[in-house]
Amino acid sequence: MVHKLTGALALGAALLLSTSAFAQDKRVVTWNADYDPIPLAAAEALIADFEAANPEIDVVLTNFDHEAYKNAIRNFLTADPPDLANWYAANRMRPFVEAGLFADISDVWANNGLMESLAASVPSSTIDGKQYAIPYTYYQWGIYYNRDAYKAAGVDVPGPEGVTWDQFLANCEKFKAAGIDCVTTGSSALWPVAGIFDYVSLRTNGYQFHSDLAAGKISWTSPEARAVFENLGKLQPYVTENHAAIDWQDAAALFVQGKAANYVMGNFAVGVFKEGGMTNDNLGFMVFPEITAGIARAEEAPTDTIHLTSGAKNPDDAKTFLAYMASAEAQSKWNAAVGQLPTNKNATVDAADPFLTAGFQALSTSTGGIAQFWDRDADAEYAKAGMEGFQRFLVQPEALEEILAQLEATRTRLFPQ
Amino acid sequence: MAEAATTAPRRWTQRTLAPWLFLAPGLIMFTIYVLWPIVESVTLSFYDWNGLYDRDGAFTGTFVGMGNYAELMGDPAFTTSLWNNLKWLVLYMLALPIGLFIAIFLNQTVTGIRLYKSLFFFPFVISQVVVGLIFAWFYAPNFGLLYLLTEAITGKGTAILADPDLVTYGIIAAGLWPQIAYVMILYLTGLNNVAPDQIEAARLDGAKGWRMLWYVVLPQLRPATFIAVIVTVIGALRSFDLVSIMTSGGPFGSSRVLSYYMYEMALGEFGFRMGYGAAIAVVLFAIMMIFISGFIWKMWRDEKER
Numbered sequence: 001m002v003h004k005l006t007g008a009l010a011l012g013a014a015l016l017l018s019t020s021a022f023a024q025d026k027r028v029v030t031w032n033a034d035y036d037p038i039p040l041a042a043a044e045a046l047i048a049d050f051e052a053a054n055p056e057i058d059v060v061l062t063n064f065d066h067e068a069y070k071n072a073i074r075n076f077l078t079a080d081p082p083d084l085a086n087w088y089a090a091n092r093m094r095p096f097v098e099a100g101l102f103a104d105i106s107d108v109w110a111n112n113g114l115m116e117s118l119a120a121s122v123p124s125s126t127i128d129g130k131q132y133a134i135p136y137t138y139y140q141w142g143i144y145y146n147r148d149a150y151k152a153a154g155v156d157v158p159g160p161e162g163v164t165w166d167q168f169l170a171n172c173e174k175f176k177a178a179g180i181d182c183v184t185t186g187s188s189a190l191w192p193v194a195g196i197f198d199y200v201s202l203r204t205n206g207y208q209f210h211s212d213l214a215a216g217k218i219s220w221t222s223p224e225a226r227a228v229f230e231n232l233g234k235l236q237p238y239v240t241e242n243h244a245a246i247d248w249q250d251a252a253a254l255f256v257q258g259k260a261a262n263y264v265m266g267n268f269a270v271g272v273f274k275e276g277g278m279t280n281d282n283l284g285f286m287v288f289p290e291i292t293a294g295i296a297r298a299e300e301a302p303t304d305t306i307h308l309t310s311g312a313k314n315p316d317d318a319k320t321f322l323a324y325m326a327s328a329e330a331q332s333k334w335n336a337a338v339g340q341l342p343t344n345k346n347a348t349v350d351a352a353d354p355f356l357t358a359g360f361q362a363l364s365t366s367t368g369g370i371a372q373f374w375d376r377d378a379d380a381e382y383a384k385a386g387m388e389g390f391q392r393f394l395v396q397p398e399a400l401e402e403i404l405a406q407l408e409a410t411r412t413r414l415f416p417q
Numbered sequence: 418m419a420e421a422a423t424t425a426p427r428r429w430t431q432r433t434l435a436p437w438l439f440l441a442p443g444l445i446m447f448t449i450y451v452l453w454p455i456v457e458s459v460t461l462s463f464y465d466w467n468g469l470y471d472r473d474g475a476f477t478g479t480f481v482g483m484g485n486y487a488e489l490m491g492d493p494a495f496t497t498s499l500w501n502n503l504k505w506l507v508l509y510m511l512a513l514p515i516g517l518f519i520a521i522f523l524n525q526t527v528t529g530i531r532l533y534k535s536l537f538f539f540p541f542v543i544s545q546v547v548v549g550l551i552f553a554w555f556y557a558p559n560f561g562l563l564y565l566l567t568e569a570i571t572g573k574g575t576a577i578l579a580d581p582d583l584v585t586y587g588i589i590a591a592g593l594w595p596q597i598a599y600v601m602i603l604y605l606t607g608l609n610n611v612a613p614d615q616i617e618a619a620r621l622d623g624a625k626g627w628r629m630l631w632y633v634v635l636p637q638l639r640p641a642t643f644i645a646v647i648v649t650v651i652g653a654l655r656s657f658d659l660v661s662i663m664t665s666g667g668p669f670g671s672s673r674v675l676s677y678y679m680y681e682m683a684l685g686e687f688g689f690r691m692g693y694g695a696a697i698a699v700v701l702f703a704i705m706m707i708f709i710s711g712f713i714w715k716m717w718r719d720e721k722e723r
Binding site for chain 2: 070071074077078095096099100101187188189190241242243244245246250254310311375380381383384388389391392395396406413
């Protein structure tokens with residue numbers, strides 16, 4: 001049973017629905033989600049399968065508008081908690097875990113062998129040694145490239161193994177001469193620059209550095225952090241000018257039109273590229289090139305999660321449903337419909353989709369670790385300060401010292417030594 | 418009850434009661450929706466709170482005293498916002514002379530003048546969100562009109578909203594567009610009330626041009642000017658929608674104003690620092706109070722003179 005509602009109406013209506021469902025003599029599990037139409041349809045299909053297998057349980061999904069959900073969750077978790085709620089892994093769930101609003105579901109993990117099957121997502125689902133989330137989907141980040149732009153500039157199209165960092169920068173020089181932006185982005189919403197920064201950071205110093213930097217354990221004026229900015233500085237002249245004033249979708253238009261050759265983005269952008277007229281023939285994907293030789297390759301793959309709330313009225317059946325969402329079968333089905341990657345390593349990926357296949361390959365062979373993304377790995381306020389710094393550096397690289405000093409001041413304030 | 422009645426200093430008669438009864442709906446609304454939130458905001462500004470209640474519905478904030486204000490003092494983003502608010506305040510005043518000029522220009526009887534007046538008033542009628550979008554496209558890199566114009570003239574396009582030094586002026590220009598229309602309509606109605614005999618008399622004395630405007634027309638427009646200053650000052654201080662629509666405070670926070678910074682800190686995606694946001698709101702409130710009390714004092718004085 002699925003009802004699409006938005007905003008304030010949702011809570012009241014959910015109450016009404018649950019009472020009417022009780023009348024049918026089924027045990028109800030309520031689930032608040034923030035799905036767009038395609039994921040919503042996929043979730044409906046999963047619920048139908050689950051209810052067919054468990055006829056005595058009725059899963060009631062209340063769908064919220066994606067943006068409104070970010071505020072709504074703060075209210076409904078205290079005022080009228082559903083049994084299950086969608087959210088994000090790592091630091092994004094920390095405030096709710098610390099306020100005691102998300103429940104510990106370590107038992108679901110232990111009883112279903114999830115430590116094994118969801119191995120890659122254990123760190124991002126764990127706080128203080130306990131699991132608070134069921135990760136059911138993620139998507140890879142990397143470099144999407146326009147083959148037509150490469151041909152127009154007379155640059156060799158990268159092979160499946162990607163290119164080296166020096167080769168990438170040399171290519172950028174050629175693109176610049178041809179009047180094509182080598183790397184494009186649209187950073188008016190800030191987060192796209194974090195993708196570029198994170199990759200340069202992961203490739204310069206590795207996963208542990210990224211993780212420690214996001215946790216505020218590393219000084220911005222340390223030689224390691226400076227090395228990241230030095231490498232970012234090499235890329236800076238080739239990034240689309242005025243990126244600070246455009247959205248990532250505007251930059252996608254430049255990319256589709258061949259005015260830009262490479263785009264550091266998440267796999268969700270493929271849909272936008274294809275709507276713009278690109279096909280599997282001229283759209284390519286490669287992992288971000290290696291910078292420091294010998295560092296274990298880490299990738300970015302933000303994970304979406306479902307949580308059991310502390311105020312759940314029917315935690316037992318909710319846990320049954322969580323176990324189902326963690327299963328290979330459910331994840332294969334949901335992710336195939338949505339075009340993302342399952343977190344369960346036994347799940348299957350649509351072999352006909354070259355980007356999903358490439359992403360699955362990139363993530364399953366990454367030995368360095370899976371980063372969530374700067375704004376999920378770092379504390380919210382720290383994340384924002386960081387992204388403003390990255391954006392400023394890409395606009396005013398000469399202001400590096402000032403940027404580092406400001407970031408360092410923020411760090412010492414938020415994480416007193 | 419009986420005791421209260423005997424100690425009451427004066428008796429409730431219809432004459433003393435009626436004003437309060439008539440004031441009551443307004444007073445109750447004012448208390449609930451204005452005074453109470455002010456008290457709440459000031460209280461909240463002494464706490465560090467992420468906006469969450471725990472499972473039992475208990476408040477999770479911690480008292481930090483003047484901590485939020487101390488942090489504001491050393492916060493570069495706050496300084497930027499304050500400076501930008503000042504820029505808004507000063508440059509928004511341009512709406513007065515320009516609005517007056519257009520009003521005088523339109524204050525004539527020509528065929529179809531009503532149409533021209535409506536066209537000039539048009540920007541004030543459309544929503545601020547639409548104004549913001551129109552100007553954002555006007556400034557947009559690669560395809561915006563202004564970008565293409567500067568590219569044609571100087572050979573290198575200027576993307577105003579991507580330039581940290583220009584962005585605030587770009588947004589203020591967008592805000593001035595409807596504000597000028599608003600001031601214009603205030604002056605147009607004012608000009609209708611300018612006494613024709615005084616103009617006539619001044620003309621007989623040989624006054625014309627600037628002297629006529631300065632010594633005869635403007636003094637009679639004082640009430641209109643007063644209202645225009647008030648709405649312009651308030652419009653400048655509460656500038657939020659344009660910043661939010663056009664830049665979200667960017668690039669890297671260069672176009673933030675206090676009201677937007679408050680929103681970012683308290684309700685933005687990376688914010689939820691309710692106490693800190695409340696502290697910014699209190700500072701903004703204090704700045705507004707300077708102007709508001711000035712206006713109230715002037716109005717009170719004018720009332721007494723009558």
